[in-house]
Structure formats: structure tokens, C-alpha cells
Amino acid sequence: MYKETTSSKIVKWTLIGISIAFVILMLLLPLITVIAEAFKQGFDIYAKAVSDNYTVKAIWLTLEATLLAVIINTVFGLSAAWSLTKFHFKGKKVLTTLIDLPVTVSPIIAGLIFLLTFGRQSPIYPLLQDWDIKIVFAVPGIVLATIFVTFPFISRELIPVLEARGNDEEEAAALMGAKGWTIFRKITFPHIKWAFLYGVVLCAARAMGEFGAVSVISGHLRGKTNTLPLHVEILFNEFQYVPAFAVSSILVMLAIAILIARSVIEYKGRKKI
């Protein structure tokens, strides 16, 4: 075994020290501050801020956008990962690159794209008007923007898992006459389950916290198009610090719940292999 020398010990503890200090300063301290600020004027004020009508509506909208983003990105992620790993076709490289686009462009730009595509200036705006579809400054816009920014999360988790395995198990099943859906359910899904759940968790986390793209397209209509992060900003800008921190604490708790879910999934997924 490798023996630690004095100098390597120093290096080790310096590095560990830096990491811990960094985590405390950058992550733990702000988290504690949020919770402390939220409860600064007592639990009653906190409870009132959290159960405020607009806050509740923002929570529901956030959950709605998150749920839809997860569902739609699941469908997209599974199909994209499947087609990219199991088929050879023209434009495969382009598609692979495009999937990553949402994480490389700034969310503000993403919001602007939707504003320009579906807003008043857009050539398809009259069409949307005719069909009575409202996207910009409305819930569909929020959902679209959320889907956009969380687009690659599930497919990115699935692609390496599917790639690493090849498809002879699927071929074996197909040779025995199994249909596509049976093959997916019984052969493919058990294999990608943990990676998939992990992708869902990442997607949900990102969807809940999304600010930039949603901010551009929402129009900040309180009780209508305000998600939790937007609501926090509004409260903060109105100098309502306690409610702002109270609402933030909800997001923090959601984030912690997701972290726990993530660890459990990672642990179980590793054990399975």
C-alpha cells in the first residue's frame, strides 16, 4: 500500500481544509442564513408568509411546470437516448450536439427566443390568436421555458448507460418474438431505471430553480405567472425580506429533499450493479 509521507499528509489536509472551508463559506452559511432570516421574526410570521395566497399559487405553478417538464423530457429523453444509441442515421452528430444547446445558451436568451417565437412580433402570433392560444406572459410560456432549460438532463443520463451496453439482450428478446414494448419494459428499462430516476431528479431540481428564461417570458403577473423563484425576487425588490426568505426556504427544503432522493438513488443504483 501507498504510505503517507509527512509532506503528502500536509497536502492532503490542506486540500481537505480548503474544500471544507469553501463548502461552509459558499454553501452552508448562505443556507443557514436563509433559514435564520426566514424565522427571524418568529414562526407565526413565517407561517403567514408561506401560506400567503400568492405564495401558494407560486408553489403550485412551480410544481406544475416541474411536473410537466419532467414528463415531457422523459418522453423526449427516452426517445432521443434510444434513437441515438440504437440506430445509425444521418444527422446523428448534429442531434447529439443540439441536445446540449439548452445548457450552453444563457437562460435569458432562451426566454427571449420564446418571446420572439410566440410574442406579438412573431409571424405565428396571429395564428395563435385565432386559436385562442396564449403562450407569452402565460402558463404555457413558463412551462415551455422550463422544458427548454431542462431539455438535456434525462437524455444525458441515459445515453452513456445505453451506449455502454450494446443491444444484444434486446436482439435476443426480439429473436424470440418479443414486441418492442415488451422488450423495453422487461429488458431495457430495468437496466436504465436508476440512471433514468437520477435524470428525473436532476431535471426536477433544475426546473424548480429556473429563473432566467422563465423571468423573461412570465411577465411577472402575481398569482398567475409567478413561479417560486420569481416570487422571491418580487418580494425582495419590495423590501419584504422576511417573506422573501420564507419563500426561499421552501425552495431550499425542496432542494434538500431532492438531494436526499438523489443520494438514495445513487446508492441503490450502485448496489444494483
Place this chain on the structure above:
Amino acid sequence: MYVELKNINKHFGSFKASDNVSFGIEKGKLIGLLGPSGSGKTTILRMIAGLENPDSGEIIIDGKVINNVPASKRGIGFVFQSYALFRYMTVFENIAFGLRVLKKSENEIKERVAELVKLIGLEGLESRYPSQLSGGQRQRVAFARALAPNPQLLLLDEPFAAIDAKVRQELRHWLKEMIAKLGVTSIFVTHDQDEAIEVADEIIITNKGRIDQIGKPLDVYSKPKTAFVASFFGQPNIFKDYNKFHSFDTVPNVEQAIVRPEFVKVTKKNEVQKFKNSAEEGVVTDIAFRGSGIEITVLVNGETLTARRSFDEAAIAVGEKVDVFIYRLFVTVGENAFLLENKSLREPVVVI
């Protein structure tokens, strides 16, 4: 012919993986598809199974052209090189899979799986997962899974490649026995000549996407038709100019001479040998003990040859001068191979 391939061609991009492949297989036979790695064996198997489509040519099974029948409807059992066992299913569920797809009743499934588990000798391991089995056991499960729906044709891709040498020997016999017992027409792929010779009723030799020769193991071994087949089997010593060894007919345009160990007789100077007069002097450069005898490397006329002697013959030392007699050799002209016999075998000899 039960299975017939007619002028099959298959490209992967610009690479020709199958080049005008044609052969026929009789019902109930166990066929070995033998060739070096990359010669297109797996491609042929996958086309028969329906996992790849040939660019041109016909695949006929039981008198019907099946090119347009999807893989799932061909009723072929396939044992993958990697076994491709369903890793999230138990041994039982793996074997039962094909039966479940066929919507057999639970009782029928139980009965058939039990029968197969007994056949492969894995009773008691039904609830294990593939990762909890040894290589040999996995191979047997893959075999049972492929057989469960009663296929009329069984395809096996390098069934023993991933198994260690000792178990491999055992499994070969086991598989040959099993297939004989079940009477299912089978094609197995291998790059191992010994395996093909030992197991197959008939061998099909692939080379660069083409079929070089088809025949009984002994025939392809002793009567190779092409230069490739002649040099593929045995432990060939290959050299250019065979005319420096006397007593062979001269064939025009010979490119190579191929000499196998069993074509060479090495005798000590004081030993009696029928064809001593036509023997040539060589020097022993190496001696190796093999399980079956002693392998001797000699340098004769500037060429290195390998020969075998049995343990009960007199010992030979490295550096010893010996007599070397070549009974026969293969010569190649272009793609073709011919057998040349030493002329002294035909001449009446007087033993003094």
C-alpha cells in the same frame, strides 16, 4: 437442403463483409463455420437469423425464401457470443422468456423450464441471476433459453470463446451430445480449428467474406482447396522455394510451400528409416515437450521445419545433426493449393 444461402452479398459501408456466399446445410447436421476473426462469420449468422439484411442473394429455410420474414417470425434459436442473458432476470425467467412471448400457460412454462434446467444440469440454480453464474453455466443457460421455444434451427456464435480452456473441452462434448440428442439443425461459429474439427459434422471455411471450402472435417484438413485453407490448419511451416528439397515434382508458378509437422519425419543418424536416401541433413534448433509428444524444430536447407516424435523414440538433443524427410507438402499457385507427394514414396526402395 434444409438451410440454403444463395449468392449472399453484404456491405457495411464500403466494406464487403459477405462476398457471394453460398452453401447448403442438411437437416439435423451440426455445422461449424470456421474462419479467422473478421472473416464474416458472425455476419452470416446474423443474416440467417434476420438481425441483418443481405444486400443481395436469397436465404432459404425449409424450402421458403425468408429474406422478408422478420427475425421474430423465423423461429430460430440464437446463442450470442456474449450470451446476452437478461441480467435482471433469474435463470428461470431467462429460459421462460421465449415461452411467455408465445403465451404458453404457466404450467407448460414450468414444465418446459424444469426439463431444460435438468438437461443443462443446473437444477437448484433456477433463481440465480446471470451474474451469479460461472462462464460455463451462463453458456448453458443461453443454450437452454435458445432451445426453449423448440426452434428448428439453432445458431451459436463462438459458444466457447469466453470460457477457460479446461471447461471449454468439456462443454464441446456436452454441446455435441446435446445437439445430437435433440436432433436440431445447428450452425456454430468458431475461429478455433480444433474446436471445429472435433465438434462439427461438416465445416464451412470463411475467408475475407468468402466461403473457401465446405466439407467433412477430415477432408478440409487433408485436402485443402485453397492456399488459405492449406495454411489455416495445423501448425504450418511456410516457405518460398520448395525445390531445394529434392524428390518433388516441379509445378510452375508456385508461390509458397506449406509443410505441416505430420508431413515431416526426423530420424537420428543411427536410426533406420525407409527413405534414408532421400532424406536431407538438418540441425535441431529447439525441442519442446507437448502433452502428446515431443515437438522438434530443425533447420534444413535454410528453412525451419517443425516435426513430432513420440516419447518412446530415442531422445534427440538440441544441436544434433539429424535426417529430415518430407513426405508431402502443399504448394500454392495464386488462390489454389495442391498436394505434392515425395516421389521416393512411389519408387521401390531397397532396405539394406
